[in-house]
Amino acid sequence: MRLTVVATAAAAAAVAAIAVAAVIPGTVPGAKGADKLKVGFIYLGPVGDFGWTYQHEVGRQGLVKDMGDKIDTTYLENVPESADAERAIEQLVRAGNKLIFTTSFGYMDPTLKVAKKYPKVNFEHATGFKRDKNLATYSGRFYEGRYIQGQIAAKMSKTGVLGYIVSFPVPEVISGINATMLGAQSVNPNIKVKIIWVNTWFDPGKEADAAKALLDQGADVIMQHTDSPAAMQIASARGAYAFGQDSDMVKFGPKAQLTAIVDNWAPYYDERVKLELAGKWTSTDTWGGLKSKLIVMAPYTNMPDDVKKMAMDTEAAITAGTLHPFKCPVVDQDGKTVECKGGTHLDDGQILSMNFYVKGVDDNIPGK
């Protein structure tokens, strides 16, 4: 008696599931739903993080605004950088997405794996370096913004100590620290930086604790490479200065934010989707900076006019190409001059795989 009931219930559920799946286009592979191109996004954190993921979401919304009638977008948020990522990317593929953006360094290997499995689907991986015929990479030259921030910080700091909250020792983070230091040293050769590794991209409580620790230890300008506005909030409460990260965080620190490096993904997403729609998508490596407006600086606030002018001049110089944050000679922590492969400045490959500190950074790279 009980078995019959269970069996009937199971059968009914299965029928219902199939019916639902057939009605929702795209869940059944090969189902001819709408003819719109389906574009998928994988996000590391919550879209409400007001940092890294938020800017990607802003980019996606810009994409929808520009091309909403030709595309259908989906996103998955809070996808951890682990084996789960592979499952999430596959889920997007099976839902019919033909162009998928994976927005964090840690998705590199899972994306590559799924790309090899589905050669007809195109993938774009942010901030990575592994490519394939159907896997492109894209990133921002955040170090350009960091150099400007370093200059501003050195001018605004009264104690001569900067505080830096970082997540994991990947080259992008290291090159960020180095660019900041080089910028700061160009204003104050004796500038010091205190670094705290919180080993997470997103944990507002921990970031707040790290900010408090840095401020307690004498830093008065806070920079971060983590994704929430917690540090900006703490700096604001304590009367210190801070830089927003990935998004304009001035709302959280109206008197504390000096500027922020704002990721501007929408134009890039537009361009790539247009290529995909025209059938002309190819695997490329895009590394845009201030010049291509992939990153823009938030308005310079809370600083005297001469500092603002200096920052704007530097920004113009970097955009024009007359100033490169990693201009040679670059001296590493041990005093050795780094080989200059780009002529007058370090070349892209060196910056992308940077795993050393420049002179003046009093820290050890974890895991080295």
Added chain:
Amino acid sequence: MGLLEAITLSVIAASTPLLLAAAGELVAERAGVLNLGLEGMMIMGAACGFAGAYFTNYYTGSFTGSVLVGALCGMVAGALMAVLFAGLTIGLAVNQVAAGLALTIFGVGLSGLIGAGFVGERIETAPHLYIPVLTDIPVVGKILFGQDGFVYFSLILVIGIWWFLYRTRAGLILRAVGDNHVSAHALGYPVLRIRTLAVVFGGACAGLAGAYLPLAYTPFFIPGMTAGRGWIALALVVFASWRPGRVVIGAYLFGAVTILQLHAQAMSLPIPSQFMSSLPYLATVIVLVAISRGRGLAGSAAPASLGLVFVPDR
């Protein structure tokens, strides 16, 4: 402000949410219910607490009042989640572990939904106590007399729980239910009702702990802001051998090592940061081993009926 004073204040702030959540869970587990939904209840408390405080501030402009309302909303949110959990595990006799995990996932998702509209909004933090002469005492003034309401409440809560469990008849009955629900039932005590009340109390405490985060710790709401603190609180209950006094030790130990490792990094101590990040967990385990050695045989201090489903008259 001296460095020691600053560190102590940070430690107290970091430990309070853990203490609140663990204290409530202690009561629930003493009654025999293993509530793994703590993280979900905490983050629901965070979302609803922030919502309550935000709307109160918006409509009345009152500041202290908004924090109180926020705290109450957080408690109610946690309690409601706990009612759901109780309905499943005590009413329908569902496996407690599975229901708890499901509730965590549900709570995290629902809180993201509720809180999505509040991201980017700011409120003022909870006010701190100020007594003219006492708070101004150089080192200990702020630490002892300058905390916010949550901190003082958490300590009163622990004392209250201790007194309830060990000095009242009701507490004795609750412990009896947790140790042997069959005998308690045979003696005529309403096992299901006691467990339900204990679980709801635990949920309310977890909700309050969650509300502390956006109301006093980092005054904004972002989905996922509890970042695993509920799980740590669960572990702290085990660390405390289900005794209220030890919960305080565990919470403050964990908070202290967390803050100290950040300061050590800022001081450029040449220790790898990944090791530093693991230090709070390591320290908690080591201390647990040390204080458990005095028990002779590894007799577990857990309530004997913890996690066991009770269905009367089956």
